[in-house]
Amino acid sequence: MKIIWTFTLLMIPGVVSSISVTGYSGREIIITCKYDREYTANEKYFCKGQWSTICSDLIKTEEKNKAAHSGRFSLYDDTRAAVFTVTIRDLSEQDSGTYQCGVDKSGQLDSYTEVNLNIITETNNHGTQSPSSSSFSSGSSLIISVSVLLLLIITVILLVIVTLWRLLTLGR
Template identity: 75%
Template sequence: VVSSISVTGYSGGVIIITCRYNRKYTENAKVFCKGQNPGCSDLIKTEEKGKWFHSGRFSLYDNTSAAVFTVIIRNLSEQDSGTYQCASDISWSKDSYTEVKLNIIT
């Protein structure tokens, strides 16, 4: 794991999660998924670089020049609390994902 981060949001609100990745994964699709690695379920992923992708309450943008991707979750609820993964390589090698612990306050 590159890192593990904890973020807190408020029920009904919006949260922005910033995930850093190793520059060797710049060309890869980026995925934000819920659950443990491996076997987490994809919520949103990039199809190409340099543009926002939207899926329901989730948005994702891959800033390849900074080696960071940003995930936005809107209309948060208690059910969103839990463990997520920011992944930059489907091999799940140790340096290719960041674990995100999300806590929602009502």
């Protein structure tokens, strides 16, 4: 089961806001970007880099209420809610970095939300990527092991007590 991380990013016209998000290698992340309703007709895009320098477009669309796809990236502009969502599939460590969620405002400064993406690589005992949370499965295994060990100790103690009680009652 894939865990989908959803983050809502606030876009303030003419001002760059910023958020840090964490994703997991091999999984996907969904980033939801809000914009002002007056820009529902404008082009939306997601790019990699700093807003003040060159930001390389990864996906952009003028499509409304329909998903656009480009490789591992999807962008869906929901004009009724004045949000667009960007999905990045099959994350890898190389995806870590700075991105921009942008609304193209012709003749004006575009609205941006800076997204600082950090990708964590999970590994299982064989050194390969694990589709489930390794900390969860390690914690679960530890709890089960300790529980079984405690049950065994309690069983041994009860057997010793019963044996001693029988020996004492038969010896009288």
